[in-house]
Amino acid sequence: MNANANAKANANANAKANAKADRKARPERDSASPLLEIVENARIVICCGSGGVGKTSTAAAVALRAAERGRRTCVLTIDPARRLAQALGLDLLANTPKPVRGKGVPSAGDGAGPGSLDAMMLDMRRTFDEVIERYARDEEQLDRILANRFYQRLSSTLAGTHEYMAMEKLYELHESHRYDLLVVDTPPTRSALDFLDAPDRLNELLDARAFRLLIAPARRVGGGYLKGLNLATTAMTRMVRRLTGSELLAEVGEFFAAFEGMYDGFKERAQRVYELLKLGSTAFVVVATPEAGALREAGYFANRLAADRMPLGALVVNRVHQARPIPEVPASALERLAGGGADARLLAELLEQHHALEALAAAEQERIASLLARVPNIGVVQVPLLADDVHDLAGLRRLGARLFAPIPVSPGHPDGVG
Amino acid sequence: MTPQDVLDRARLVVVTGKGGTGKSTVAAALAMAGGLRGRSTLVAEVEGRQGLAPLFGKRVLGHDEPRVATRVNGLAVDPEASLREYLGRYGFAPLARLLTWAKLTSIITAAAPGLGDVLLVGKVWEAATRPGLNAYELVVLDAPPTGRVVPFLRAPETVAELARVGPIRHQADRVKALLDDPKRCAVLLTCLPEELPVTETLEAAATLRAAGLPLAGAVVCRVTPDRLGSRASRLAALAKDPAPLAKAAAEALGGSGGMVPRPDGSRAEPMAVAGPPDGSGPLEPDSLGVLIGEARDRQRQVNRERRLIKELAAGLEGLPVAELPLLPDGASGPEAIRTLAEQLLDSPLASPAPTRVHA
Numbered sequence: 001m002n003a004n005a006n007a008k009a010n011a012n013a014n015a016k017a018n019a020k021a022d023r024k025a026r027p028e029r030d031s032a033s034p035l036l037e038i039v040e041n042a043r044i045v046i047c048c049g050s051g052g053v054g055k056t057s058t059a060a061a062v063a064l065r066a067a068e069r070g071r072r073t074c075v076l077t078i079d080p081a082r083r084l085a086q087a088l089g090l091d092l093l094a095n096t097p098k099p100v101r102g103k104g105v106p107s108a109g110d111g112a113g114p115g116s117l118d119a120m121m122l123d124m125r126r127t128f129d130e131v132i133e134r135y136a137r138d139e140e141q142l143d144r145i146l147a148n149r150f151y152q153r154l155s156s157t158l159a160g161t162h163e164y165m166a167m168e169k170l171y172e173l174h175e176s177h178r179y180d181l182l183v184v185d186t187p188p189t190r191s192a193l194d195f196l197d198a199p200d201r202l203n204e205l206l207d208a209r210a211f212r213l214l215i216a217p218a219r220r221v222g223g224g225y226l227k228g229l230n231l232a233t234t235a236m237t238r239m240v241r242r243l244t245g246s247e248l249l250a251e252v253g254e255f256f257a258a259f260e261g262m263y264d265g266f267k268e269r270a271q272r273v274y275e276l277l278k279l280g281s282t283a284f285v286v287v288a289t290p291e292a293g294a295l296r297e298a299g300y301f302a303n304r305l306a307a308d309r310m311p312l313g314a315l316v317v318n319r320v321h322q323a324r325p326i327p328e329v330p331a332s333a334l335e336r337l338a339g340g341g342a343d344a345r346l347l348a349e350l351l352e353q354h355h356a357l358e359a360l361a362a363a364e365q366e367r368i369a370s371l372l373a374r375v376p377n378i379g380v381v382q383v384p385l386l387a388d389d390v391h392d393l394a395g396l397r398r399l400g401a402r403l404f405a406p407i408p409v410s411p412g413h414p415d416g417v418g
Numbered sequence: 419m420t421p422q423d424v425l426d427r428a429r430l431v432v433v434t435g436k437g438g439t440g441k442s443t444v445a446a447a448l449a450m451a452g453g454l455r456g457r458s459t460l461v462a463e464v465e466g467r468q469g470l471a472p473l474f475g476k477r478v479l480g481h482d483e484p485r486v487a488t489r490v491n492g493l494a495v496d497p498e499a500s501l502r503e504y505l506g507r508y509g510f511a512p513l514a515r516l517l518t519w520a521k522l523t524s525i526i527t528a529a530a531p532g533l534g535d536v537l538l539v540g541k542v543w544e545a546a547t548r549p550g551l552n553a554y555e556l557v558v559l560d561a562p563p564t565g566r567v568v569p570f571l572r573a574p575e576t577v578a579e580l581a582r583v584g585p586i587r588h589q590a591d592r593v594k595a596l597l598d599d600p601k602r603c604a605v606l607l608t609c610l611p612e613e614l615p616v617t618e619t620l621e622a623a624a625t626l627r628a629a630g631l632p633l634a635g636a637v638v639c640r641v642t643p644d645r646l647g648s649r650a651s652r653l654a655a656l657a658k659d660p661a662p663l664a665k666a667a668a669e670a671l672g673g674s675g676g677m678v679p680r681p682d683g684s685r686a687e688p689m690a691v692a693g694p695p696d697g698s699g700p701l702e703p704d705s706l707g708v709l710i711g712e713a714r715d716r717q718r719q720v721n722r723e724r725r726l727i728k729e730l731a732a733g734l735e736g737l738p739v740a741e742l743p744l745l746p747d748g749a750s751g752p753e754a755i756r757t758l759a760e761q762l763l764d765s766p767l768a769s770p771a772p773t774r775v776h777a
Contacts, residue, residue: 051437051563052615292748293469294438323712326705329671336670344666346649347701350709353645357712360746367748391613 030406034314034379039066042283048186049287050297054318057390058287059185061400067106067117071180074118095123102393127165135265144258150251162187167273283313290320290364295371302375312378317368320382323358423769424634425451428604430546431558434567435608436618440639442469443749444608445560450759453489457555460545462493464538475752500537535573543593564622568629571597604634611641611723620733635738638727642719643743650717660706667701738766
């Protein structure tokens with residue numbers, strides 16, 4: 001082997017070593033966004049996370065992209081502040097899906113392809129009424145329930161009702177087969193658990209036989225061991241009556257009496273919804289920001305989904321700060337600048353701000369990494385802090401461009417300038 | 419009570435806001451500020467999230483009101499314990515024991531809409547009006563988010579509508595008297611300096627006012643500090659021609675201000691030559707470009723936030739708006755909360771020229 005060939009072999013070895021080091025250091029170079037697969041193939045996408053993390057705009061951006069990819073898509077939002085309405089430039093959404101109008105938004109029959117985008121906002125009370133309508137034996141039972149004051153409060157104020165009704169509506173839309181993809185923006189509950197537990201909790205309430213015993217002493221309770229229980233509950237009821245006056249109990253008792261026979265339908269339906277959420281064609285997208293609280297909730301939710309064997313699709317971290325690298329400036333030089341003329345002091349200030357941004361970006365990456373270490377394997381999409389709030393279709397498309405971009409060189413820098 | 423002295427005069431401060439706008443952080447900072455001002459303070463949460471505990475460096479808060487900071491105690495109101503306490507107070511202790519035994523509390527609180535809230539609000543009311551040795555001068559409530567806060571605070575009345583007689587009615591009246599009294603109660607809204615949160619905060623303000631609750635101001639969290647001030651006006655010119663900064667850099671750091679791109683062309687490398695003896699490198703034009711670009715982005719952000727905070731203040735018609743800065747490590751522990759508490763003492767929520775009591 002002559003010297004030339006030797007050098008070449010060395011260079012080759014170096015190149016290989018470099019490439020290996022490169023692969024090792026950058027395992028995720030330009031891998032596809034985990035949302036791409038979801039937007040093409042999923043039937044149901046559920047965006048969840050704590051409030052104020054950009055859940056609604058993320059859901060809307062995913063839905064818009066799916067429609068543009070030729071899928072019949074509907075986005076379902078529950079947020080009472082009507083954020084999606086603003087994001088989609090709509091003033092009012094009904095309790096049924098309506099087409100989203102806007103420049104470049106695909107719609108049924110526009111000749112541009114099969115894709116379309118509908119949006120709806122959940123009216124909790126109306127959805128609950130519809131459910132009662134579906135299960136009521138007859139007009140009389142329906143009227144008795146709808147007129148009950150306890151029901152009226154239950155259907156509009158009880159924690160968990162929102163979540164349950166969202167699932168109810170999701171199931172109804174799914175069964176209608178009108179859409180290829182349903183994107184759900186979950187209620188702004190701070191406690192991630194609420195969403196999964198709400199159906200159970202509501203069922204527990206509606207099926208609270210013990211409670212019915214307690215509040216309905218006038219009804220026949222039966223014999224045997226129930227007799228003892230009946231004595232105890234009668235005593236309790238007397239006390240509860242003394243505590244609250246009788247009307248509250250009368251209303252509650254009336255409600256449960258009117259509700260008789262509807263529990264099983266409710267329960268069965270909730271079970272079917274729960275099964276639907278577990279299907280492989282469903283994808284949960286956990287949304288967060290790099291703040292400690294939002295990431296804690298995201299981690300909690302990811303682990304809870306895994307424990308319930310729910311299909312975890314991706315983690316989206318919105319509003320990530322990033323700093324571009326500059327050469328290091330030693331402290332002594334910073335001091336010289338800070339003690340200099342106006343230009344030098346301005347430069348010192350800019351450097352200090354840069355270092356603060358670097359520290360913030362690094363702290364965020366550390367928090368994200370420590371979350372990823374605590375949750376099951378999940379694809380991450382980081383969205384850098386955008387210059388403007390997302391409140392129109394153009395904003396949704398800008399957000400979409402970030403959501404569906406390939407995952408760059410270093411996960412630490414969403415723009416790939418790591 | 420003038421709007422300016424919420425922190426010094428209110429007996430009960432209710433902190434609410436959209437989820438994710440810094441409710442717990444603000445409640446913790448307000449409580450710590452109250453403690454720093456020498457007021458015996460309780461900070462309470464009611465949603466079972468244990469959101470306050472980590473802010474004071476604790477794992478959990480219980481129902482026993484432990485001390486969490488100087489002159490500040492913490493309380494995570496527990497519906498079950500509140501129900502037992504409540505029933506005991508009205509002579510229903512046997513019922514309370516039976517409920518615990520039969521695990522019926524959750525059913526009862528879930529079944530009677532608002533009954534759980536009645537217990538939680540009742541407990542907070544009890545703490546705020548407690549006489550004697552364990553009395554507090556200030557109770558800060560980390561309340562449910564804006565979407566739920568009015569039904570929450572009005573729960574005693576809602577249930578009282580059904581219960582026209584008896585202890586529930588009686589207590590509901592007294593809770594309402596406290597909540598409606600602008601001399602004793604102040605409701606604060608938390609907000610972020612972003613478009614939708616500002617819109618939603620103004621909507622929430624209207625809802626609170628319509629419900630007759632004494633709205634006393636807002637706290638905007640995570641505000642980008644404006645450190646350039648009037649100097650920001652130079653950034654546009656510097657972006658076109660960074661020569662003045664290049665000159666300042668060369669003087670302080672050495673180097674010519676010339677471009678020395680890295681072999682792969684990706685970024686400037688500090689020059690090993692011509693630097694001062696301490697080994698620092700020069701800042702090349704493209705690094706200066708990065709710095710100026712970041713500063714301009716930041717200034718755009720500052721301007722946008724100023725505009726939004728102005729909009730918020732205008733919508734709140736003269737009520738005080740306090741601002742808390744974005745902290746690099748987030749508001750995650752007692753040190754950060756203390757920093758924010760000190761900011762609140764300098765904000766329009768505290769009386770000017772205070773006599774501070776130091777820890």
